[in-house]
Amino acid sequence: xxxxxxxxxxxxxxxxxxxxxxxxxxxxxxxxxxxxxxxxxxxxxxxxxxxxxxxxxxxxxxxxxxxxxxxxxxxxxxxxxxxxxxxxxxxxxxxxxxxxxxxxxxxxxxxxxxxxxxxxxxxxxxxxxxxxxxxxxxxxxxxxxxxxxxxxxxxxxxxxxxxxxxxxxxxxxxxxxxxxxxxxxxxxxxxxxxxxxxxxxxxxxxxxxxxxxxxxxxxxxxxxxxxxxxxxxxxxxxxxxxxxxxxxxx
Amino acid sequence: xxxxxxxxxxxxxxxxxxxxxxxxxxxxxxxxxxxxxxxxxxxxxxxxxxxxxxxxxxxxxxxxxxxxxxxxxxxxxxxxxxxxxxxxxxxxxxxxxxxxxxxxxxxxxxxxxxxxxxxxxxxxxxxxxxxxxxxxxxxxxxxxxxxxxxxxxxxxxxxxxxxxxxxxxxxxxxxxxxxxxxxxxxxxxxxxxxxxxxxxxxxxxxxxxxxxxxxxxxxxxxxxxxxxxxxxxxxxxxxxxxxxxxxxxxxxxxxxxxxxxxxxxxxxxxxxxxxxxxxxxxxxxxxxxxxxxxxxxxxxxxxxxxxxxxxxxxxxxxxxxxxxxxxxxxxxxxxxxxxxxxxxxxxxxxxxxxxxxxxxxxxxxxxxxxxxxxxxxxxxxxxxxxxx
Numbered sequence: 121x122x123x124x125x126x127x128x129x130x131x132x133x134x135x136x137x138x139x140x141x142x143x144x145x146x147x148x149x150x151x152x153x154x155x156x157x158x159x160x161x162x163x164x165x166x167x168x169x170x171x172x173x174x175x176x177x178x179x180x181x182x183x184x185x186x187x188x189x190x191x192x193x194x195x196x197x198x199x200x201x202x203x204x205x206x207x208x209x210x211x212x213x214x215x216x217x218x219x220x221x222x223x224x225x226x227x228x229x230x231x232x233x234x235x236x237x238x239x240x241x242x243x244x245x246x247x248x249x250x251x252x253x254x255x256x257x258x259x260x261x262x263x264x265x266x267x268x269x270x271x272x273x274x275x276x277x278x279x280x281x282x283x284x285x286x287x288x289x290x291x292x293x294x295x296x297x298x299x300x301x302x303x304x305x306x307x308x309x310x311x312x313x314x315x316x317x318x319x320x321x322x323x324x325x326x327x328x329x330x331x332x333x334x335x336x337x338x339x340x341x342x343x344x345x346x347x348x349x350x351x352x353x354x355x356x357x358x359x360x361x362x363x364x365x366x367x368x369x370x
Numbered sequence: 371x372x373x374x375x376x377x378x379x380x381x382x383x384x385x386x387x388x389x390x391x392x393x394x395x396x397x398x399x400x401x402x403x404x405x406x407x408x409x410x411x412x413x414x415x416x417x418x419x420x421x422x423x424x425x426x427x428x429x430x431x432x433x434x435x436x437x438x439x440x441x442x443x444x445x446x447x448x449x450x451x452x453x454x455x456x457x458x459x460x461x462x463x464x465x466x467x468x469x470x471x472x473x474x475x476x477x478x479x480x481x482x483x484x485x486x487x488x489x490x491x492x493x494x495x496x497x498x499x500x501x502x503x504x505x506x507x508x509x510x511x512x513x514x515x516x517x518x519x520x521x522x523x524x525x526x527x528x529x530x531x532x533x534x535x536x537x538x539x540x541x542x543x544x545x546x547x548x549x550x551x552x553x554x555x556x557x558x559x560x561x562x563x564x565x566x567x568x569x570x571x572x573x574x575x576x577x578x579x580x581x582x583x584x585x586x587x588x589x590x591x592x593x594x595x596x597x598x599x600x601x602x603x604x605x606x607x608x609x610x611x612x613x614x615x616x617x618x619x620x621x622x623x624x625x626x627x628x629x630x631x632x633x634x635x636x637x638x639x640x641x642x643x644x645x646x647x648x649x650x651x652x653x654x655x656x657x658x659x660x661x662x663x664x665x666x667x668x669x670x671x672x673x674x675x676x677x678x679x680x681x682x683x684x685x686x687x688x689x690x691x692x693x694x695x696x697x698x699x700x701x702x703x704x705x706x707x708x709x710x711x712x713x714x715x716x717x718x719x720x721x722x723x724x725x726x727x728x729x730x731x732x733x734x735x736x737x738x739x740x741x742x743x744x745x746x747x748x749x750x751x752x753x754x755x756x757x758x
Contacts, residue, residue, distance in 0.1 A: 174626075195634070196629040197632050197633055197635070200629070200630050200632035206630045208627070212626075214616070214619065214620045214623055216619060216623055217616055217619065217620070224616065225613065225628075226631050231632050232634075232637070233614070233637050236614050236617055236633075237614045239613040239614070281631070285631060
């Protein structure tokens with residue numbers, strides 16, 4: 121077992137003179153849950169964009185897996201195939217298709233056009249889809265059109281699609297946004313279970329949800345790590361209180 | 371497996387049944403094989419319409435399913451027509467030249483024969499040399515290969531360049547339109563090697579079948595077009611069913627998401643763009659022998675825009691919608707522009723449909739886009755209510 125699954129070191133990104141990410145260094149172990157918090161504009165989404173290949177940094181290294189592969193310069197689909205899954209802030213499922221089709225598309229299988237064209241349904245894949253549907257609580261909705269699902273169900277479907285990809289690292293952007301209390305609890309459970317076998321990184325705004333996750337927290341501010349540790353530890357950090365936590369109580 | 375494909379796509383069976391019935395009916399009513407109620411020229415119109423339906427389903431796959439609004443598929447259609455037209459013209463001219471030289475006491479040398487054919491074909495643009503692109507025109511097999519290869523390769527190269535640079539949306543549409551315009555303008559030149567604005571003509575005369583009446587030839591091409599449409603329909607229905615259809619529609623609805631799932635979006639777009647271009651080429655190769663003539667005007671960007679209008683009116687994202695749109699609008703169009711529709715006298719102004727048809731078409735397009743995004747095909751949703 122390796123100690124570090126993903127290592128981001130010294131990464132800087134500038135958009136029109138604005139440093140969205142400023143000499144950011146952060147590491148993730150092969151399993152476990154991690155929350156990334158920070159005020160708007162702290163660089164949370166840009167960080168995800170860099171790791172998933174959407175944005176190319178000006179400087180720095182992003183190193184992945186046992187073989188220490190650099191992810192810089194790889195395409196989004198390439199990075200996804202290497203085991204990084206991403207959930208967007210807004211639930212982005214394929215609304216015109218059924219829940220089953222959404223999951224089937226995400227299922228870890230050959231991704232080339234000809235493999236997909238000649239793809240046949242197998243009992244093995246069907247069993248995997250059923251298992252994931254059970255995990256995200258959408259067993260009864262498999263034949264429904266994804267567009268008809270409630271907001272919370274869409275969020276779960278997208279998490280289910282991530283699980284179907286069977287990634288080693290899950291990047292989850294604000295999974296609890298717009299959810300009811302019960303839905304949040306369920307989401308927390310799903311993420312905790314997923315984190316037993318893989319690394320799960322949750323970018324979150326909502327401190328209550330982060331507390332529920334009960335995991336190591338990294339605070340981002342102005343594109344760099346401000347503090348790291350348990351939630352209580354970072355919450356007692358005076359700088360963190362000033363730049364972020366204080367705002368809520370001000 | 372085939373059983374389940376039909377079972378999952380009942381509309382394929384319905385479509386094939388309707389097409390078969392229509393084909394059978396026309397065959398029984400035609401001059402050559404039936405009671406003669408349908409004139410030969412109308413059989414040709416119907417056969418051409420079937421070819422337009424074929425390119426319309428290709429357009430529906432690339433636009434309605436994959437979300438690429440290509441304004442260049444009629445260029446592929448035209449290339450298919452030119453490719454078959456070159457053989458038709460060469461072979462027929464060769465027959466005429468040989469028969470006229472047959473009476474000579476000294477047999478003509480191969481060079482003289484070649485010059486005479488060249489003179490016949492290219493005299494109209496002041497040349498008698500065979501351009502390089504006619505190198506295979508004496509071979510039906512090779513020109514048939516060109517029908518598939520040239521649109522396929524052009525689409526592959528163009529698509530690769532465009533998709534790799536992540537050109538999408540309106541910009542891609544403009545790019546495809548520019549390609550079409552460039553091709554059309556090039557073909558208009560006399561030294562393009564394809565007879566400039568004269569185009570290729572006499573394509574309705576099939577070499578080797580000089581004795582066969584046009585009535586018979588027309589019904590054969592009609593049947594061939596119907597077969598091609600049926601085969602194309604089943605092929606595309608198969609492509610867009612199952613997982614391929616999921617991915618392709620996913621690309622249409624959210625390209626970035628598909629990419630983060632690990633699919634190489636560019637490869638999929640290229641695949642869809644290329645196979646639809648090839649089918650467009652085949653449709654063109656069947657169309658122009660029925661039309662009899664092809665000229666660069668046929669490839670002009672407006673033709674590809676009409677194609678998009680047909681598909682939009684018929685109903686994007688369902689293959690039968692594209693067929694309905696192409697058949698309905700193109701037949702209506704020839705009725706209106708052919709003087710079939712009576713003028714409307716408003717007292718102070720007379721609406722002449724030959725002039726006003728385009729206005730009507732444009733208006734229908736706007737109305738359909740705004741109020742009936744599902745098009746005519748959407749009406750079937752009311753007929754077939756899904757059990758919920």
